[in-house]
Amino acid sequence: MTSRTLAASAAAFVLALGLAGTAAAHAHLKRSTPTASGTVGATTQVEGWFTEALEPKFSTITVTGPGPDGKPEGGKKVDKGDTHTDPTDAKHLIVSIDGAAPGTYTVDWAVTSVDTHKSQGSFTFEVRK
Template sequence: MKLHLIGAALALTLAGTATQALAHAHLVAADPAANAVAPAPKQLTLKFSERLEPKFSGLAVTMPQMSGMAAAAKVEVSPDGKSLIATPSAPLSAGVYKVSWHAVTADTHRTEGAFTFTVR
């Protein structure tokens, strides 16, 4: 009987470990937030649920109303490895911007998404 309990506990422990190892990076917060109307940000910050692989993760900021013209920005991963930070090379002008991102974690799982915000 005790052997069955030990086996069950071991199986639950291993199942929990496997789930964590197969986790994907999900966007948990963005500044500016999706659909926000705000003054021009000096930086865009996207926070994820997992540590990112810097060489394989990134984002692009475009203006869909201007045929997808890209806003040049320096993109880096935060020191904790869980955020993408983009610093525009020039102030963003008024208009709608689309942020398209892709995130890759250490286990090579890739997630991607997009959202818009408006600079007033």
């Protein structure tokens, strides 16, 4: 093998490794407001910051309020269905919520990154007055 062929092979290998890392990327939740398992006095929206840019049409946050006993089971949907990305940051997803009665809220998120990979998760937070 000539040095030119060896150099070309090495460059192709390095490029393939770089592309493989990019292709395996998924958007994961880095942080949220309210914080996962956190406690707040009240809130009018839930926000999530992700590791990858998101496709807004295929990314949602759903928030369920507390049931009659203040626990997450039996609660009703309280988000306004207006999930959107921040116009200045495609990694930042926001949804408005109705009310903030005391109790435990459940946040379910499902996102599609701009490279079409999907991921999802959930967390809870508590509202105390």
